[in-house]
Amino acid sequence: MGGGPRRPYPKSVWSPSGGWWAQPNTWKRNTAIVSVGILAVSAYLFKTSAELERRAVYPRVWIPSMLWAKQFKNNTDPKFQPPKSL
Numbered sequence: 001m002g003g004g005p006r007r008p009y010p011k012s013v014w015s016p017s018g019g020w021w022a023q024p025n026t027w028k029r030n031t032a033i034v035s036v037g038i039l040a041v042s043a044y045l046f047k048t049s050a051e052l053e054r055r056a057v058y059p060r061v062w063i064p065s066m067l068w069a070k071q072f073k074n075n076t077d078p079k080f081q082p083p084k085s086l
Contacts, residue, residue: 058082 024030050068058080059066066072071080 055080 050065051070053065053069054071055069060083075081
């Protein structure tokens with residue numbers, strides 16, 4: 001079971017993924033570093049998107065971005081109001 005024995009392979013081959021049957025000793029640390037990086041980039045993109053979000057027409061139904069969009073919190077535009085009826 002398991003696909004048979006491992007085949008011989010050349011020792012001088014380099015590849016970015018680690019080559020045949022790679023199992024680096026620091027895989028947990030590498031995974032944590034990449035996870036933190038992805039989280040930081042995602043948080044930055046979310047913050048920037050929330051700051052730049054503008055709607056021309058008030059939504060007909062509730063949407064999640066109403067919780068964090070400045071346009072809904074500081075609504076001073078008289079034209080940007082909820083619809084009278086749905």
